[in-house]
Amino acid sequence: MKTFCGRANPATGALDWVEESEEYDYHQEIARSCYADMLHDHDRNEKYYQGIRAAVSRVKARGEKVIVLDIGTGTGLLSMMAVTAGADYCYAVEVFQPMAAAALQIVERNGFADKIKIINKHSTEVTVGLDGDMQTRANVLITELFDTELIGEGALPSYEHAHLNLVQEGCEAVPHRATVYAQLVESEQLWSWAQLQPVEVDGRKLLPPPAVGGCAGAHSVCDIQLSQVPPDRFTPLGPRCTMFSVEFSKPVSSAPQSHSSRFTAQSSGRAQVVLSWWDIDMDPSGSIMCSMAPSWTYPDPGSSPWRDHWMQSVYFLPVERKVVKGEELSLTVNHDDYSLWYSIQTVSQQGPVSEAPTCRPCCVCQAHLVWTRPRFGELNDRRRTQSYVNALRSVTESVCLGVSDGSLLPVFAHMLGAKKVLLFNWSLFAKVCGVQILGIRPDQLSSTDLDGEQISVLMGEPYFSTSLLPWHSLFFWYCRTSLARLLAPDATILPCSATLNMVAVEFRDLWRIRAPCGTCEGFDVGPMDEMVQKSLDFHESREAEPHPLWEYPCRALTQSKAVMNFDFLQCVPAQPISSKGSIPLIRRGRCHGVALWMDYQLNDDITVSMGLTKPVSDEGVCEWSLHRKQGVYFFRSPWEGSGDEGASISYTFTFEPSIGDIKMDFTVDSSN
Numbered sequence: 020m021k022t023f024c025g026r027a028n029p030a031t032g033a034l035d036w037v038e039e040s041e042e043y044d045y046h047q048e049i050a051r052s053c054y055a056d057m058l059h060d061h062d063r064n065e066k067y068y069q070g071i072r073a074a075v076s077r078v079k080a081r082g083e084k085v086i087v088l089d090i091g092t093g094t095g096l097l098s099m100m101a102v103t104a105g106a107d108y109c110y111a112v113e114v115f116q117p118m119a120a121a122a123l124q125i126v127e128r129n130g131f132a133d134k135i136k137i138i139n140k141h142s143t144e145v146t147v148g149l150d151g152d153m154q155t156r157a158n159v160l161i162t163e164l165f166d167t168e169l170i171g172e173g174a175l176p177s178y179e180h181a182h183l184n185l186v187q188e189g190c191e192a193v194p195h196r197a198t199v200y201a202q203l204v205e206s207e208q209l210w211s212w213a214q215l216q217p218v219e220v221d222g223r224k225l226l227p228p229p230a231v232g233g234c235a236g237a238h239s240v241c242d243i244q245l246s247q248v249p250p251d252r253f254t255p256l257g258p259r260c261t262m263f264s265v266e267f268s269k270p271v272s273s274a275p276q277s278h279s280s281r282f283t284a285q286s287s288g289r290a291q292v293v294l295s296w297w298d299i300d301m302d303p304s305g306s307i308m309c310s311m312a313p314s315w316t317y318p319d320p321g322s323s324p325w326r327d328h329w330m331q332s333v334y335f336l337p338v339e340r341k342v343v344k345g346e347e348l349s350l351t352v353n354h355d356d357y358s359l360w361y362s363i364q365t366v367s368q369q370g371p372v373s374e375a376p377t378c379r380p381c382c383v384c385q386a387h388l389v390w391t392r393p394r395f396g397e398l399n400d401r402r403r404t405q406s407y408v409n410a411l412r413s414v415t416e417s418v419c420l421g422v423s424d425g426s427l428l429p430v431f432a433h434m435l436g437a438k439k440v441l442l443f444n445w446s447l448f449a450k451v452c453g454v455q456i457l458g459i460r461p462d463q464l465s466s467t468d469l470d471g472e473q474i475s476v477l478m479g480e481p482y483f484s485t486s487l488l489p490w491h492s493l494f495f496w497y498c499r500t501s502l503a504r505l506l507a508p509d510a511t512i513l514p515c516s517a518t519l520n521m522v523a524v525e526f527r528d529l530w531r532i533r534a535p536c537g538t539c540e541g542f543d544v545g546p547m548d549e550m551v552q553k554s555l556d557f558h559e560s561r562e563a564e565p566h567p568l569w570e571y572p573c574r575a576l577t578q579s580k581a582v583m584n585f586d587f588l589q590c591v592p593a594q595p596i597s598s599k600g601s602i603p604l605i606r607r608g609r610c611h612g613v614a615l616w617m618d619y620q621l622n623d624d625i626t627v628s629m630g631l632t633k634p635v636s637d638e639g640v641c642e643w644s645l646h647r648k649q650g651v652y653f654f655r656s657p658w659e660g661s662g663d664e665g666a667s668i669s670y671t672f673t674f675e676p677s678i679g680d681i682k683m684d685f686t687v688d689s690s691n
Contacts, residue, residue, distance in 0.1 A: 054093065054118075054547060057163075058539045059531040059691065062324035066309040067163075067193065067577040068100050068540060070301025074159050074191040088112070088157035088185055090142045091164050091176060094547050095122035095135060096539060097193075101161060102134045105647045109135045111155045117550060123552040124546035143180045160192045160267065167242035167311075167330045167526040168359055169197055169297045176357050180269035192267035194299035198260045200312070201280070201295040201334075203342075203350055203363060205288035206253035208645070211399040212241065212289070212392040213335035218427065219328045219401075220408055220434045225427075228384075235337035235380035237387040238360045239349045244570040245294060245331035246314035246323065256290055256342050257282045259316075262352045268303075273356035277377070281366060293334040293350070293361040299444060325528040334361045353377055389425055389484065393567070395481075397646035398427060403627065407480070410513055410621035411435055417475040417511075421454075422461060424484045429454045432478065439472070443498075462501040473507040479514070480627075481619070487565055488650050489629055490519060490674075490681050493585060497679065500590040512587045514619035520584040520630060521615050523668050524573040524641070525608035529566065533611075533653045563615055563650035563683065566632075567643075574639040576610050576660065577602045579631060581618070583672050583681070596674040601667040603686065606639050610658040613668070614641075615650035615684060658687045 058065065063478060078085045083418035085106040089098045092111035101109050111126075113119040119139035138145055138152045147153045160181060182190075213236055218375040219223040226232070230681045259282035265271060294313075301307035313331050314323035340363065342348065349365040352359055360379045382388050390398075397403065408431055415436040422443055429442045433454055440454045457468065481495035499512060535548040583598045604610065616630025629647040643649065658665050666689050673682045 031137045054551060055534055055536055056327045056532045058094065058544060058547070059534065060324065060326045060328070061540075063326065064096070064328075064540050065308055066301050066307055067097055067161075067301075068104075070193040070195070071097065071100045071159075071161060071186045072104040073302045073307065074108050074193050077191055078158055079105060083158060084108075084154060086110075086157045087159045087161055088153070088181065089160055089161045090181065091162055092122055092137070093118060093163065094539075094544050095126045095137065096488055096542060097161050097163065099126065099129055099542050100136045102131050106134070109144075110138060110157065111135055112138045112140060112145055114139070114141045121546045121550045125542070125544055128543050128546065142177050142185070145185060147185060152157075153185065156187045156658045158187045159189045160186045160190050162192075162267070164196075165197070165297075165299075165329065168332055169199060170238045170354060170359070171240070171357055173357060175249045175265075175271055175273035178265075178267055179273045180682060182270040183447070190268060194309075195268055195300050195303050196264055196266045196300045196305075197297055198264040198300070199295065199297045199352065200259050201262050201293050201350060201352060201358075201361065202255055202259045203257045203290055203348070203491065204253040204255050204292050204294055205290065205342075206248075206292050207285075208248070208252045208396075209333055210289075210291040210335070210339065211396045212333075213385065213395060215395060216399045217405060220431055223434060225430065225434065231384045231386055233338075234382055234387065236335055237275055238358065238379040238674075239415060240358065241333040241335070242330050243333060244327075245296070246320070246335070247570050247572070248313075249503040253292070253294075254286055254288050256284050256288050257350070260350055262295075269477065275353070275355045277351060277611040279349050279351045281347065284342045284344050286342075287344045287404075288342055288566050290342045290348075290363050291336060291339045293336065295332040295334060295352075295359070295361075310591045316382045325531075327529070327532060334359070335359065336363060338613050351377070353379065355379075359676065368389065370416055371633055375465065386425070388651070393646045393648075394425075394482070400646065403646075406429075406621065406625050406627055408435070410572065410625050411476075411478070411545070413511065414476050416467065418472050418507075419478060420474045420502070421475040422477065422495055423482045425445055426480055426482060428478050428480060428689070432476065437476070441469075461498040464502060464505060466505060467670045469505060474502065474505050474510055475507045476511045477502065478511075481514070481551055482641060487648075488563060489565075489615060489647065490593070490650075491679070492617065493517070493679055496585060496591050513629075514576075514587060514621050516587055516620045518581040518618045518620070519585075519672065520581050520618060520636065521602070521613050521670065522575045522579040522631075522641070523577040523602065523604060523610050524612065524614050525576055525639075526611045527572045527574075529571040529573070529651075530609075530611040530653075530657065531587040534629045563652040566646035566651045567645075567647075568614060568641070568644040568649045568651070569645050573614065573641055574606070574608060574610075575635040575641050576604050576606045576639065577668065578605065579635055582670060584676065585674075591676050593676060595676065598672045599670065601669045603665070603667045604660050604687075607661050608639075609688065610654065610660060612651055612653040613670075615652065615683075616644075616647070652685065653681060654685065654687075662688070 087101045087109040089111040092113045098109040098111040123137045145152045166172045215227045263278035290522040296311040311329050314320040317323045349364050350364045376508045414432045415439045419432040419437045419440045430438045433440045481492045481494040486492050619630045632642045669686045671684045
C-alpha cells in the first residue's frame with residue numbers, strides 16, 4: 020500500500036504530493052520527533068519519579084491496591100517508575116502505533132510485562148470492564164500530555180474524559196497541578212514579529228495598508244527558547260503574574276475560560292507582548308516542582324535545565340497600547356480546549372469579570388496567514404532593507420519583475436523610479452503602489468504580458484513560503500532560467516549569485532534531540548533508540564534538517580567555508596554540480612555535526628547572509644540570523660577532538676538540477 024506525502028520541490032517552488040511507502044510518513048515523524056530530548060531531560064524524569072513514588076505511597080497508606088493509568092506513555096518510562104515504586108498494575112496508553120510497539124519491547128526487556136499493559140489507543144477510546152481494556156478504574160493518574168502552551172496537545176479534553184470514565188473519584192494525579200505565568204513587556208525585537216512596520220526608502224516612508232496596520236493578527240502561540248532572548252531585548256511593564264492553575268486530581272473542564280491578574284505598571288512603555296510559561300507540581304504540597312521558566316528568571320541562569328520539548332510562549336497583543344508607570348492594569352488570559360490568548364485593560368475600564376473568554380484575535384489581512392513570525396521580523400529588519408534598497412538604485416526607467424513570496428522589493432523598485440514593476444505573487448502593497456500582479460507561473464509568462472518589452476531587472480530576496488531548507492530558495496534560479504527568453508541582454512539579476520556555506524559545530528544542548536539514550540533513570544530504553552535510528556536510516560531521512568540556530572547556541576570547531584557556488588547570471592545546468600573538499604578542525608570540542616546556510620550576492624559589493632551575521636569569534640562563538648532557519652546535518656556519532664591533531668572534515672555536495680535539492684555526505688578524518 021502506498022501513501023501520498025507532501026514534499027517541498029525547489030525546482031518548481033511547489034509542495035508536491037509524492038507517492039511513498041505506507042511506512043514513510045511515520046518514519047519521518049519518528050525521525051523528527053525528538054523523543055530523545057524528553058528522555059535526556061533528567062530534571063523532568065527525576066521530578067516525575069519523585070512524584071510517582073509519593074503518589075503510590077499515599078494510596079498504599081490508605082490500604083488500597085495501586086492501579087495506575089498512564090496516558091501518553093511513550094516509552095513506558097513512567098509506568099516502569101510506578102511499578103518500581105510499588106504499583107500493583109499499570110495500564111499504559113499510547114496512540115502512536117510505532118511508539119506503542121517500542122514501549123511493549125521496553126517493558127518486556129525490563130521485566131515488567133506482567134505488571135504493565137500497553138494499550139495502543141487514544142485514551143478517549145479506552146474501555147473499562149471485564150471485557151474492556153482496563154479491568155477496573157485507576158486510582159493513580161499519570162500523564163505527560165503537555166506542550167509548550169500546556170494545553171495544545173489536548174490535555175484538558177483528555178483529563179476531562181479520564182475523570183469521567185477511567186479513574187476513581189479522589190484519585191491521585193502525577194503531576195498534581197499546573198500553573199501558568201505571564202509577564203507583560205515591551206520589546207522591539209519581539210514586536211517586529213507581530214506587525215509590519217513602516218519602511219523608509221530614501222527618506223520616503225511607506226506605511227502598511229490600513230487593513231494590515233489594524234489587523235489583530237493570528238492568535239497562534241509563538242513558541243521559542245526564551246532563554247536566548249536576553250533581558251536587555253525587552254522591558255518588563257509589570258511583574259510576573261500567576262494567571263491560573265489546573266488541578267489534575269479533580270475533574271477537569273475543557274470549556275472556554277477566562278482568568279485575570281491585576282497589577283500596577285512598574286514602567287512606562289508600549290504594551291506589546293506577553294511572555295508566558297508554566298510549571299507543574301508533582302505532589303499536592305508543591306514540594307516537587309518542575310519549571311519551564313526561562314534561564315534569566317533563575318538566580319544562577321546556568322543552573323536552569325534545558326529542554327526543547329517544553330519551551331516558553333510569546334503572545335502578541337491585538338494592538339499595542341501606551342502604559343504609564345503606576346497605572347492599574349488587568350492582564351487577562353483566555354483559553355479554549357487547545358489554545359490561549361491574552362488581552363490587557365486598565366482597571367478603570369474593566370467591567371465585571373466575564374465568565375466567558377473574549378473573542379480570540381483573528382487575522383483579516385491575510386499577512387499573518389501567509390507569513391511566519393520570523394518573516395515579519397525579516398521584513399521589518401531596517402539594515403536588511405537598506406541593503407536591498409542600495410542594490411536596487413539602478414532600476415530607474417527599468418522594467419522590473421519580482422520573484423519572491425510576499426516581497427517588498429517590487430515596492431522598493433517602484434519607489435526608486437522603475438518604469439514598470441510586475442510581481443508573480445501576492446503583495447500587501449501591490450495595489451497601493453501600482454505594482455502589477457501576474458496570476459500565472461514564471462514559465463507561463465509571455466512577451467504579450469510584458470507589452471512586448473524585455474525584463475531589465477529580475478529581482479528576488481529570494482524567499483518562498485514552501486522552502487524548508489536554506490537551498491530550497493534556489494527556486495529563484497529555476498524562475499530565472501524559465502524567463503531567460505524574456506530577459507534583456509544586459510538584464511540585472513538580483514541576487515546575481517549564491518553560496519552554500521558550512522561550519523562544523525559543537526552544540527551546547529541541541530545534540531540531545533538526536534543522541535541515543537541507552538538507559539534512562541536506570542531503565543533500558545534501547546528499543547526506542549533502535550526505532551529512531553531505523554527511521555533516520557529509512558529512505559531519505561538521513562539529511563539536513565531545519566533549525567533556527569539563534570535559539571540553540573553552538574561553538575564553531577572549524578572556520579566557516581563556502582562550499583558551493585550558484586551563478587544566477589547563467590541558467591540552471593542540465594547536469595549535476597558537485598563539490599568536494601575538506602575543512603580542518605581548529606578548536607577542541609565535540610563535533611556534533613555541520614551547520615549550513617545560504618549567502619546571496621546582490622551585486623559585487625553587497626551580500627546578504629541567511630546564516631552567520633558576523634565572522635566566527637576567536638573562541639568559536641556564532642551569531643545567527645533571527646529570520647531564517649539554517650540546515651543542520653547531525654553526525655551519527657559525535658567526534659571528540661583536541662583541535663591540534665590535524666583532523667579535518669571531508670565533504671561532498673551534489674546539486675541535482677532535476678529535483679532542485681542538494682545531497683551531502685561528511686566524514687571526519689583523524690589525521691592528514
